[in-house]
Structure formats: structure tokens, C-alpha cells
Amino acid sequence: MKKKKGRPYELQPSELEKFTSKYGDKNNKVRAWVFVKNSIKSGLIKEETEFAAYLLYGSCEARINAIRYKAQKPYIDVYIDWSDSNSMCRDIINHKPEFWKEWVVMTGKFIESKQKLSARPTVDRLSEDRSVGYRLENIAPLTHSANSSKALSKSCYVFQINFDLSGQKKFKRFQHKKEALKFIGINNKVDTGKIFEVDGKHYLIQSEAVTLGLEPMEEYNYEDDEEYTAWIPIGTIEDSNGETRIIKQEIRFPYMSVILTEQHKNT
Template structure:
């Protein structure tokens, strides 16, 4: 790579972001991600035609770094080899060329299919041990759909959270596969290990988790940059009060984007 120029880092002007919107659609584009792609193009590390693939790779790596560094809920204790997203991008391009070429191809498929989420390239851990985490030799490319389908034929747990998420200890049931869970719950679309709520037509609310996630062997993973996040409200009982002879429970509300439920063996 050519020597970096001294002085203040270059700022991406709004006009360049507008160019990205014209080429790749209306979205919130990260100036630092665009700057990364421009730097690699200027230094002839990637071709200009691969700028969007590079941008998506930057966002995915940055998200992993951020989530692991700050132990954001489900990422607590998960190791990440990189501190700087550019370093992760460069390691993949230089040392995992097959993954980089696959990323380019999956980005092309993503664009050709109107950027449907299921076609988006994602970074996936080969081994889910949090101590191994996100290392260069433990990551692979999967489309978002492939990442989801990995657990289709594995046991899953359906935790019923109750209306308004007010149950402190949710009831649960085990299914041999997510296909069985979909059939029993009456949901045409159902994903496990996302850490978000699924609502049934009869008003019930569930969280679906794989067996490995439920016993704590792996963490729920959802890249906040790869899927639209929703904020949910839950309630924790903090006391009781009696009014006119009727006992009422006092609940403390809290908000969250993802949740992981772990079953512990108390024996």
C-alpha cells in the first residue's frame, strides 16, 4: 500500500454519498466505509467495480468488532481478532482470496435481486466457541439465507414470552427441527437464533433458539448492520401493592433489541 499522507483524514463530502445513493439505492451509507473502498481502489488493491462488495465487507467486520469490543449482549465474551475494520478487510483480501472472490459474487447476486436481505453476504464463524471467535482462520462467507438455514434440521426451543412480554419465567417447548416448530406454531416464516420476538396470529409471542444456544454453547448472532433492528419492551416485577383488597404486581419496564435465554442445570 502506498504511504499514507500526513495530516487530517479526508472527509467524504455529501456529493459522494449522493453518488452512492444513485448507484446502490437509498440507504444510510457510512462515510468511513466509503473511504475504505476509495483507499483500496486508489492503492490498486481492489477494482473499482468491486467497491460495493468491499463496502459490505467493511460494514460486516466493523459490526463484529464493535459488538465484541463492547460485549453487546449476545456478543459478550466473543473474541475478535481485529481492532480496525480496514485490517480485517485487508486480511481477507490478501490471505483468503477465495472468500473475497465469493464475497464479490454474492454481492453481485445481492444486487441483481434488488438487495433482498436473504442474498446479502455475511461473515459466519466456523466454530462457535466464543474463545475462538472471529479469527481469520475461523470465518467463512455465507449468504444471510444460508446462515439462517444452518440450524433448520437441528433441535430448537420455542419460549413463549406471553402478551406484552410480562412473563418473568417463560414457558417453553422443544421441537426436533425448526420445520416442526413452524408447523405447530402456524408460521410460514420463522427464524431461530436471531434474538428477536416472533408473533403468532393468535397473539402469542415466542423466541426461537437452537439447542446449542439455549444451553449456552453458542451465542445468538444478529448483525445490527445487516438486518433492520426493532426495539422491544419487557417487564420485571419489582413488588406488589394491594388496592381495595385486590393484589397487583408492580412491573419495571425495560427495552432491548435482542434476547438470549439460557437453561441451566441446577443439579
């Protein structure tokens, strides 16, 4: 009896070894190299741009998966025109020649940098509007470091927290996240709902989108069981001397967020 032939490899182990020996062991994503191999065969790309195509596939796949699985806050409810990396890559190469040309140049610089993450090209959105999202007309290549800097340039609010919630709230708007973090003297994520103590004062830092109620605060699984205690006024009572006293209720919470109403936005 003849043995059934198994499905042939789309990428032979020897072919994968050839690619990884040329570009490094960490560049071993089989699906991406299959796309590269088929694209060279079909004439979509030239062999000298194979690594650029590999990186493009990886970036497209990362964007699609992040949106599909809502892996990170920046991708929640973001529109994307594609459901698979192959079609997204083909559309970019076929219909956005300037994008592809710049991507190839950036790939060359990435190789020259000995593949430093900061120099790696990524697919970025021009408009941050989530309903526009990832469409051909709204994407551009951007290095990883420039993408990170872009995130740090977003406006943030810093709130000085008084745990007596009946008191007046102090806050300050910063044009850039980096400035807000420097003001507090910390290096941390925003929109975590955690309160930071610096020099005896307590601060909460939020993005403008969360502060103005445009986006929900990101959900975190906190490793610690830390809770904050505050007091909220629930009424008044007159004491034996005829003076009015405020009745306060103790509350406990693991994190918090502040949303500014219209009357406070320009304060």
C-alpha cells in the first residue's frame, strides 16, 4: 500500500533557514516568509525587497490582531479595512507605491542599525479618529521610536487628589504626556486609575481622551490588593451648639478616574 503524501510545506525548513541565516534567528515567522516567497514568485516584489515585505507583513498582522482581539487600549473600537495580513500587504504594495518606497528605505536603515527596535518601520494611522482607522488613505510608515514619541506627545491631565472628596479639585493640562510625567516626577503609564504619591502629595494622571469622557479607562489586572480610602459628603446635621456639620461616608476603591464636565474643560 502506498503511503499518502502529506500536504507539501509552503515553506521548506531549508528555505526558512536560509532567511533566518540572512536576517537573524528572531525573524522566523513562517507565515510572513510564505507571503514573501509567493510575492516574489508572482512578481509583486523583487527579491532585494524581501525583508521589507517580511517586516510589512509582521506589522500588518500585529495591527489586525490587536484590533480583532482588542489587545491594547489604542486599538479598541478602531476600524480596519482588512481581515488578513496577505490582502493588507498586497493592497499597500499595489496601491500605495510611495508608502512601499518609503518602507523599503526605512527597512534599509533598520538593517544598518543592526535591527534596533527604535528603527523598525511600523504601519501608523494619520488620523487618530477610530472610525477612520486603518484604511489605505489613512496609513503611513513610521519608525517604532517615532511612533512612541507620537504617543508621548498626546495631551494629558494631572489631578492633585484630596481624599476628602468634598474639597476643590486641582488639575493641570499638559500639551504632552512627557511633560505631565516630568511634572509629577514619575515614569509610568497613564489611564491606570492608580494614584501616585510624590513628596506627600497624591496625583492621578489621565489622557485627555479619558478625562473628557471620549474614551473609557483601560482595564488592568492589578497584582496588588491596594485600596484607597476617601470620604464623600452625604448630608448635614446640626450639633448641640447649633452649628451645621457635614456628614461624610467612608468609601474604599482600588482605582479611580476623573471626567471633566463642560464647565470645567477650560478651567
